[in-house]
Amino acid sequence: MATSHSDSETIGSESVENVEQSSESVEARVGWRYTLAQVREDPTAFGGFLVIVAATVVAIVTTIDAVVFEFLAQYQVFAQFGVEKYWLAKTVWMSPIQESADTTALLPPVGIENAYGQGTWAHPLGTDDRGRDILLRLVYGTRIAIMVGVLATAIGLVGGMLVGAVSGYYGGWVDDVLMRLAETLYAIPFLVLVLAFIAAFGRSITFAMIGVGVASIPKFARLIRSRVVSVREDEYVEAAKAAGVRDRNIILRHVIPNSFAPVLVQATLQVGTAIIIIAGLSFLGFGIQPPTPSWGQMLSVSRDHMIADPWFSIWPGLCILVTVVAFNMFGDGLRDALDPRLDN
Amino acid sequence: MSDPLLRVDDLQVQFFTEDGVVRAVDGISFDVHEGELVGLVGESGAGKSVAVSAIMRLVESPGKIVGGRIEFDGETLIEVETGPDGDPYRTEATIPDGELRERIRGREIAIIFQDPMESLNPVFTVGGQLREFIELNRDLSEREAREEAVSMLREVGIPEPEARYGDYPHQFSGGMRQRVLIAMALACEPSLIIADEPTTALDVTVEAQILDLVEDLQDRYGTSFVWVTHDMGVVAEICDRVNVMYLGEIVEQAPVDDLFYETKHPYTTALLESVPRPDQTVEELNPIKGVMPEAIDPPAGCRFHTRCPAAREACTTTNPDCREVGDGDQPHRAACIKHDAFEAAYNGSPPLDAAAQQGFDVSLSGGETDD
Numbered sequence: 255m256a257t258s259h260s261d262s263e264t265i266g267s268e269s270v271e272n273v274e275q276s277s278e279s280v281e282a283r284v285g286w287r288y289t290l291a292q293v294r295e296d297p298t299a300f301g302g303f304l305v306i307v308a309a310t311v312v313a314i315v316t317t318i319d320a321v322v323f324e325f326l327a328q329y330q331v332f333a334q335f336g337v338e339k340y341w342l343a344k345t346v347w348m349s350p351i352q353e354s355a356d357t358t359a360l361l362p363p364v365g366i367e368n369a370y371g372q373g374t375w376a377h378p379l380g381t382d383d384r385g386r387d388i389l390l391r392l393v394y395g396t397r398i399a400i401m402v403g404v405l406a407t408a409i410g411l412v413g414g415m416l417v418g419a420v421s422g423y424y425g426g427w428v429d430d431v432l433m434r435l436a437e438t439l440y441a442i443p444f445l446v447l448v449l450a451f452i453a454a455f456g457r458s459i460t461f462a463m464i465g466v467g468v469a470s471i472p473k474f475a476r477l478i479r480s481r482v483v484s485v486r487e488d489e490y491v492e493a494a495k496a497a498g499v500r501d502r503n504i505i506l507r508h509v510i511p512n513s514f515a516p517v518l519v520q521a522t523l524q525v526g527t528a529i530i531i532i533a534g535l536s537f538l539g540f541g542i543q544p545p546t547p548s549w550g551q552m553l554s555v556s557r558d559h560m561i562a563d564p565w566f567s568i569w570p571g572l573c574i575l576v577t578v579v580a581f582n583m584f585g586d587g588l589r590d591a592l593d594p595r596l597d598n
Numbered sequence: 599m600s601d602p603l604l605r606v607d608d609l610q611v612q613f614f615t616e617d618g619v620v621r622a623v624d625g626i627s628f629d630v631h632e633g634e635l636v637g638l639v640g641e642s643g644a645g646k647s648v649a650v651s652a653i654m655r656l657v658e659s660p661g662k663i664v665g666g667r668i669e670f671d672g673e674t675l676i677e678v679e680t681g682p683d684g685d686p687y688r689t690e691a692t693i694p695d696g697e698l699r700e701r702i703r704g705r706e707i708a709i710i711f712q713d714p715m716e717s718l719n720p721v722f723t724v725g726g727q728l729r730e731f732i733e734l735n736r737d738l739s740e741r742e743a744r745e746e747a748v749s750m751l752r753e754v755g756i757p758e759p760e761a762r763y764g765d766y767p768h769q770f771s772g773g774m775r776q777r778v779l780i781a782m783a784l785a786c787e788p789s790l791i792i793a794d795e796p797t798t799a800l801d802v803t804v805e806a807q808i809l810d811l812v813e814d815l816q817d818r819y820g821t822s823f824v825w826v827t828h829d830m831g832v833v834a835e836i837c838d839r840v841n842v843m844y845l846g847e848i849v850e851q852a853p854v855d856d857l858f859y860e861t862k863h864p865y866t867t868a869l870l871e872s873v874p875r876p877d878q879t880v881e882e883l884n885p886i887k888g889v890m891p892e893a894i895d896p897p898a899g900c901r902f903h904t905r906c907p908a909a910r911e912a913c914t915t916t917n918p919d920c921r922e923v924g925d926g927d928q929p930h931r932a933a934c935i936k937h938d939a940f941e942a943a944y945n946g947s948p949p950l951d952a953a954a955q956q957g958f959d960v961s962l963s964g965g966e967t968d969d
Binding site for chain 2 (some may be wrong): 425426488489491492493494495496497498499500507508511512
């Protein structure tokens with residue numbers, strides 16, 4: 255009872271504030287700033303947000319190091335300064351892909367001893383089966399996880415949004431055709447669909463990513479359609495129609511922005527799912543190809559050493575877990591923040 | 599008199615629902631001349647909103663325009679005829695969808711909707727939406743459209759328009775939003791504005807301000823209006839001519855003063871008597887008895903006879919059209935067979951019931967109730 259009493263007190267004082275500065279608080283109820291402020295008040299969501307930000311920063315830095323530097327190394331201007339792929343990593347520490355002759359393979363983490371030797375601070379998390387530093391490879395694996403997760407989701411989001419919005423806005427036979435197609439796609443197990451896609455187009459991370467994106471289109475399409483069906487009845491849509499706005503612009507400027515909130519939540523959760531799927535594909539050998547470091551592929555290699563040297567599997571598994579949970583926590587927080595019915 | 603700007607002729611709109619065909623608008627005709635403010639009055643469900651959305655062909659499925667013709671400034675917005683197979687079809691005179699959207703909607707005819715809270719897109723700034731409409735309908739560049747938008751906001755009485763330009767709809771009060779909607783409608787300098795109960799959601803002081811604003815703007819721009827409302831006070835305030843609608847039909851058509859002082863249709867009389875007055879208590883209020891019948895199955899004969907205090911046996915069989923019944927210089931039409939113009943056997947016909955008969959005496963002297 256004590257809790258409920260204090261609750262009602264809080265609610266009461268809040269509503270008084272709301273009345274006093276109604277324009278202020280109403281103003282603050284939309285937009286990114288408000289949403290982020292809401293998320294910040296939710297410790298789990300904010301924790302997830304921080305992990306995502308950190309992972310994204312790491313992903314961006316490593317992408318520059320791997321992709322941008324590789325591109326620049328083609329030009330003499332940059333090459334003469336020693337610019338090359340993994341330049342940053344090599345300068346600071348060592349190459350994440352080079353097998354060095356002087357390190358032992360399968361060294362354990364610091365403080366643990368195994369058949370190959372004693373864990374040292376030189377390789378805090380140990381080394382993999384080829385003597386490469388696990389920590390460094392985890393850091394460089396973030397790039398694949400985040401990039402692929404976000405891009406695959408973006409493909410599903412954009413595709414699903416267009417299909418769903420057109421379907422919901424026009425209704426009738428357009429709706430029937432598009433939604434039955436989406437449901438057909440939905441009926442096939444996700445992983446099977448992605449594998450079929452890779453089988454048809456080729457075994458590469460690009461197609462794996464596109465496959466995951468395409469396979470998630472129905473999920474987004476159905477979600478946004480359900481919102482669009484109600485939004486299209488709103489008076490501002492009719493007002494726009496009466497003002498002579500084209501259907502295309504009504505959909506893009508009026509219908510989609512007003513149907514977006516649940517899709518944003520779904521997209522955040524979907525990034526986590528996409529990371530798992532891509533890691534799974536890498537584990538099966540369909541995703542990223544060695545020697546480029548990725549978490550799924552590290553897991554795949556560690557299979558043979560799982561009993562004797564479990565940390566080799568644990569580290570990439572832990573990375574996937576933390577990242578996916580972070581996206582899910584952030585997504586849940588976002589859902590609460592964007593839900594107009596919850597007055598928190 | 600010159601050709602009217604808008605001529606609605608025998609317009610019929612039906613909704614095809616699972617329960618049957620709803621005849622929401624059943625053969626209405628009215629004109630709007632240049633610079634005129636024409637009222638469309640009636641209870642909720644009379645078909646007023648459907649009628650005006652049909653003007654711009656905004657009636658959506660399951661609704662359909664199944665008959666009639668709407669002409670605007672020499673162009674046929676829609677003409678529907680019934681084919682030999684009994685299915686209505688659009689004639690070739692009807693202008694195509696694309697052209698209607700490009701040339702008529704927004705540019706020539708604008709609509710102000712009922713609910714100012716819902717008519718603005720909540721995720722974009724007010725100024726941005728106004729600018730979009732201006733850019734679209736007046737072929738101005740973004741910068742010019744922006745200046746125009748700010749000056750329109752000033753025109754409709756929004757203080758500090760530059761500062762409010764970037765505000766979102768929820769930061770405006772109801773009255774302010776209705777001003778924005780009026781600015782939006784006026785911004786493209788249309789020759790006709792359809793106002794669909796624009797002040798219903800506002801309180802009376804704001805309503806009065808908006809009405810003043812509209813009259814003021816109409817003087818300046820010479821825009822014609824079709825003003826949909828159920829408020830007789832608003833009608834008296836601003837309309838030049840009035841059409842009274844009941845159950846999908848127009849029952850009386852008159853200049854505003856004639857409508858109030860020489861009421862010719864019992865329904866109009868009843869509507870006028872239903873208006874609450876300060877000197878009446880709730881018990882003394884004289885609302886129309888009963889509720890409006892479903893348009894899905896309208897009563898035979900005159901549609902109002904089920905609630906009409908002056909109804910007689912003849913009313914249950916004859917559904918009168920709107921005929922000239924006035925003696926003034928301006929046309930005054932009514933659809934009631936008690937008038938001589940109908941040559942129906944009203945006078946010889948027995949009254950429907952005694953209770954209604956009592957009200958009958960009052961309604962015959964209908965004009966006096968407004969003194």
